[in-house]
Amino acid sequence: MADAALPTASRTARRSAPRGALMAKVFEGLCFAAATALLASLGGLVVSLIIGGWPALSKFGFGFLTTATWNPVTDVYGAAGPIVGTLVTAALALSISLPIAGGVAFFLTELCPAPLRRPIGTSVELLAGIPSIVYGMWGLFVFAPIFSKYVQLPLMTAARPGSLLEAMTSGIPNGSGILPASIILAIMILPFMAATLRELLLSVPPGVRESAYGLGATTAEVVLSVTLPYVRTGAIGAVMLGLGRALGETMAVTFIIGNSHNFPKSLFDSGSTIASTIANEFTEATSPIHTAALIALGLVLFLITFTVLGLARLMLRLQGSQS
Amino acid sequence: MNAGKLMRRKISDLAFKVFCVTVTFLALMALAAILWSLLSQGLGGLNLDVFTKSTPAPGSPGGLANAIVGSLMMCVLAMVMALTIGVLAGTWLAEYGGRSAYGAVVRFLNDVLLSAPSILVGLFVYELLVAPFHGFSGFAGAVALALLAVPVITRTTEDVLLLQASTLREAGVALGAPLSYVIQQVLWRSARAGLLTGSLLAFARISGETAPLLFTALNNQFFSLDLRHPTANLPVVIFNYALSAYDDWRRLAWAGALLIAATVLLVTVVARIVAKEQRHS
Numbered sequence: 001m002a003d004a005a006l007p008t009a010s011r012t013a014r015r016s017a018p019r020g021a022l023m024a025k026v027f028e029g030l031c032f033a034a035a036t037a038l039l040a041s042l043g044g045l046v047v048s049l050i051i052g053g054w055p056a057l058s059k060f061g062f063g064f065l066t067t068a069t070w071n072p073v074t075d076v077y078g079a080a081g082p083i084v085g086t087l088v089t090a091a092l093a094l095s096i097s098l099p100i101a102g103g104v105a106f107f108l109t110e111l112c113p114a115p116l117r118r119p120i121g122t123s124v125e126l127l128a129g130i131p132s133i134v135y136g137m138w139g140l141f142v143f144a145p146i147f148s149k150y151v152q153l154p155l156m157t158a159a160r161p162g163s164l165l166e167a168m169t170s171g172i173p174n175g176s177g178i179l180p181a182s183i184i185l186a187i188m189i190l191p192f193m194a195a196t197l198r199e200l201l202l203s204v205p206p207g208v209r210e211s212a213y214g215l216g217a218t219t220a221e222v223v224l225s226v227t228l229p230y231v232r233t234g235a236i237g238a239v240m241l242g243l244g245r246a247l248g249e250t251m252a253v254t255f256i257i258g259n260s261h262n263f264p265k266s267l268f269d270s271g272s273t274i275a276s277t278i279a280n281e282f283t284e285a286t287s288p289i290h291t292a293a294l295i296a297l298g299l300v301l302f303l304i305t306f307t308v309l310g311l312a313r314l315m316l317r318l319q320g321s322q323s
Numbered sequence: 324m325n326a327g328k329l330m331r332r333k334i335s336d337l338a339f340k341v342f343c344v345t346v347t348f349l350a351l352m353a354l355a356a357i358l359w360s361l362l363s364q365g366l367g368g369l370n371l372d373v374f375t376k377s378t379p380a381p382g383s384p385g386g387l388a389n390a391i392v393g394s395l396m397m398c399v400l401a402m403v404m405a406l407t408i409g410v411l412a413g414t415w416l417a418e419y420g421g422r423s424a425y426g427a428v429v430r431f432l433n434d435v436l437l438s439a440p441s442i443l444v445g446l447f448v449y450e451l452l453v454a455p456f457h458g459f460s461g462f463a464g465a466v467a468l469a470l471l472a473v474p475v476i477t478r479t480t481e482d483v484l485l486l487q488a489s490t491l492r493e494a495g496v497a498l499g500a501p502l503s504y505v506i507q508q509v510l511w512r513s514a515r516a517g518l519l520t521g522s523l524l525a526f527a528r529i530s531g532e533t534a535p536l537l538f539t540a541l542n543n544q545f546f547s548l549d550l551r552h553p554t555a556n557l558p559v560v561i562f563n564y565a566l567s568a569y570d571d572w573r574r575l576a577w578a579g580a581l582l583i584a585a586t587v588l589l590v591t592v593v594a595r596i597v598a599k600e601q602r603h604s
Contacts, residue, residue, distance in 0.1 A: 020501040027503035028419055034411030035420070035429045038477060041470055042432050045443060048450035103346035111343055120347065122595065127354050129591045131531020133558050134361065134580050137565050142360045187353050194350070218332055220339035241438060248440025250534035251562065275442045275534070282449075282538045298446045305440055313434045 046302065053296030055289055064296060070261035070277075072286065077293035081261045083300060085271040088264065089178060089253065090246040093185035097246075098239060101190050105197035106223050121198070128191035136255030139184040144175030144256060147183075152268055171268035179267040181257040185249055189242040196238035200231040200319065234319030240312035248305045250275035274301040358584075365581025368574035373582075377546045378560055381569040387579050389546040393555040397461055397540060398530050400550070401468035406522060409473045410511075413480025418492075418506055421481070430481070436474040444470045445535035453539060461554030464540025471532060472525040479521025483514040516601035523594035527587045533558035557583055 056077060057064060067078025108121055152173045159166035171177055204227045212226040228235065258270020259280055272280075274297045285291040372386040379385020412429070420426040444467050452463040487510050495505030511518070541553040542560060557579050564576035 020504060024501035024503040027507070028415075031411045031415035031419055034408045035415040035426075037408055038412050038433055038436075038473060039429055041447075041473075042436060044451065045447040048447050049443070052446070052450050099342075100346040100350060103343040104350055106339075107343040107347040111340060112347075120351065123354055124347075124350055126588060126591065127350065127357075129527060129587050130357060131533070131558070131583055131587055133531065133533045133561055133565075134357065134584050137561070137576065137580055138357050138360055140565070141364075142356070190350060190353075218336035218339075220336040221332070223339070244438055248438075248442065250440065250442045251558075255565070275440060278442055278446065279534055279537055282446075283541065295446055295450070298443055301440060302443055305443075306435060309435045309438055310431075313431060317431075 049295055049299040049302055053292055053299045056292035056296040057299075059289065060293075064293075065300070068261070068263045072281070072290050075287055075289050077289070079274070079293070079297050079300060081263050082272045082274045082277045082297060085178070085257070085264055086247055086273040086275070086301070086304070088271075089182045089185060089257070089273055090243055092179065092182035093189060093246045094239065094243050096183060097186035097190045097193060097242060100186070101193035101197060101242070104190070104194040105201055108194075108198050109201040109227075110219055110223055121195075124191050124194055126191075127187070128195070132188065132249060132251040135184055135188055135252040139180065139252060139256040140176070143184065144180060146175075147180050148173050148175030156268075168267050170266045171270070173268070176256045176258045176270060177268040178257065178264045178271050181253050181271075181273075184252050184256055185246045188249060188252060189245045192245060193238050193242040196241060196316075197235060200234045200238065201227055203234075204230050231319060233315050237312045237315030237317075237319060240308050240315065244305050244309040244312060247308065248275055248301060250279050254279045274298070361577070361581045361584055364574075364577040368578035369581065373575070373578050378544055378555065378564075378575070379571070381567070381572055385575070387557065387560060387575060387582070389543065389555040390557045390560040390579065391582070392546070392548070393461060393540070393543070394530065394557040396548070396550060397465040397468060397536075397554060397556060398526065400462075400465040401472055401529055402522065402526055404465070404469040405472035405476055405525060408469075409476025409521075409525075410480050410518065412473070413477040414484060414506060414511075416477070416481040417484035418502065418510075433474050433477050437478060440534075441471055441532050442534035442537075445538055448535065449538045459539060459541035459553045461540050461550035461552070461556075464536045464554060464556065465550065467535035467539045468529040468532060471535065472529050475525040475528060476521050479524070480514075480518060483517030483521070484510055486517070487513055516597050520594045520598040520601070523590050523597065527590040527594065530590070531558060531583050531587050533562055537562070 060067075060077060064077065064079055065083065066080055068080040069076050069078045070081060071077070104124060108117060108124075112120060152169070152175060155165070155169045156173060159169055201223075208230060209222060209227055212222045217226070253273050254276040257272055257276055259272050259276060260270045261272055261277070262269075264271035278294050278298055278301075282291070282294050285294060372384060373388075374386060374391065375388055376384065376386035377389040378387060412433075415421070416426055416430055421430070448463050448467040448470070452466060453459055491509055491513065492502070492505055495509050496502060500508075536556055536559050540556050540559070542563065543553045543555040545555075547554065561576045561579040561583070564572040564579070567573065567576075
């Protein structure tokens with residue numbers, strides 16, 4: 001047997017490589033190049049933001065992050081207003097959206113009658129498909145007037161002068177500002193979080209759920225003390241994914257936040273986020289330093305979102321390898 | 324005492340259930356409210372002019388023809404670029420280097436890019452293609468859109484290829500075909516429906532994107548098929564017109580918003596149907 005195999009092996013070795021082998025190499029090379037191009041585009045993104053924003057960063061230094069004067073006329077730029085606006089709107093949006101997303105996910109996994117499960121799940125996911133500019137228009141033309149009439153005005157008239165409520169609700173009651181923007185953002189990130197949470201909850205082994213029910217636990221107890229803790233890591237990832245979206249969302253916020261560069265003083269005060277500032281001013285930037293300041297803002301947004309999104313993905317992956 | 328405790332548990336359970344049902348209802352109401360506004364405000368502005376005439380000066384009749392054509396051209400070009408890179412990159416992750424450390428890095432960064440703020444992609448393309456060549460162009464807009472579509476396609480390509488049975492690969496290779504041939508002729512074909520779903524979802528995502536087009540494609544008031552110059556596109560026209568002070572411009576903006584939302588929702592639903600049929604077959 002061994003003797004017979006030897007000559008065959010040496011004969012193949014002498015024969016020239018088949019025609020397909022070259023194509024195979026070329027194809028593998030192309031695939032590798034495409035994967036590398038993906039990596040390069042992210043690298044290029046970082047490098048271009050650093051190069052483009054450098055003039056502003058070197059001129060204003062650390063003060064760029066901590067001062068709130070944003071004045072294109074005198075060319076003095078401090079980004080604290082938009083940065084705080086971004087963080088505040090995203091945090092508010094998350095705190096509004098999280099309980100709702102949880103409720104939807106729990107409803108779909110535990111309570112929903114089977115025939116309704118698909119249509120309701122699909123409808124909630126359709127919310128995710130609506131382009132953000134539509135959310136912006138809806139927010140400005142439909143939501144803002146209603147919000148101003150039925151929420152803002154009553155709250156402002158009810159607030160006693162000097163009270164905390166008055167401080168929180170001061171501003172122009174036109175329906176735009178920090179809180180309305182956060183509510184629109186909350187609606188936008190809701191479907192992403194609800195869908196991810198739902199998938200996580202469905203990944204819990206049926207035995208775990210069933211044994212909890214078997215011990216006599218109520219639905220609330222099963223969800224809150226058994227299935228949700230089971231997917232804890234992934235759930236945190238899902239929440240951070242939503243946060244990442246809220247931080248970087250542009251068009252919807254631009255429509256309704258009011259666009260002022262000041263430090264927002266109350267929930268109804270107009271403000272700005274990093275993304276809305278860039279969207280509003282970039283094409284109208286008059287001086288090179290204005291453009292550079294806007295790109296530097298982009299760099300700040302990049303650092304914030306990529307930290308959040310990176311952590312989110314790590315968490316989701318950890319969960320994936322656990323279960 | 325025990326009965327009291329049971330009562331408390333039952334009440335909190337009921338409260339929990341009521342909460343879940345209420346918030347789901349609220350979420351569905353939000354969807355219904357948005358769709359209703361789109362229909363009620365957009366249908367009125369929708370007529371033949373919208374599809375045949377270009378964007379008007381305020382007060383004169385006009386439509387969105389230039390914006391619709393510009394958007395279509397940019398989206399199609401973007402999809403061609405994104406499909407080429409995305410499918411190849413996804414194939415590499417699934418079939419060649421996915422298990423290496425480099426593969427893990429590519430996959431991780433692709434996932435991060437998947438939900439990266441689109442406005443940053445706009446800034447990047449501005450720095451890359453607009454500033455050096457001193458001009459906004461439809462081509463730059465298409466590149467920006469492609470950058471947003473690539474991660475989606477890469478991700479779905481990898482996912483559907485990994486779903487294909489490994490016996491398919493083994494059978495092909497055992498017949499003496501090189502792996503590249505097996506991938507192109509066997510795996511891509513059997514994963515066709517999944518690849519189609521992924522590209523439809525990517526298309527849905529980029530067709531409504533506004534932020535990356537603001538400073539790449541800019542806008543153009545006139546009808547043009549030349550992607551080397553600023554190109555009109557629906558999202559930016561909607562943005563400008565919605566924030567204008569003219570009623571007829573706002574009407575056009577609503578009509579455009581309805582068009583975009585209808586397209587996106589339709590494409591999403593088709594993608595779901597394709598995905599479902601694949602699961603059944």
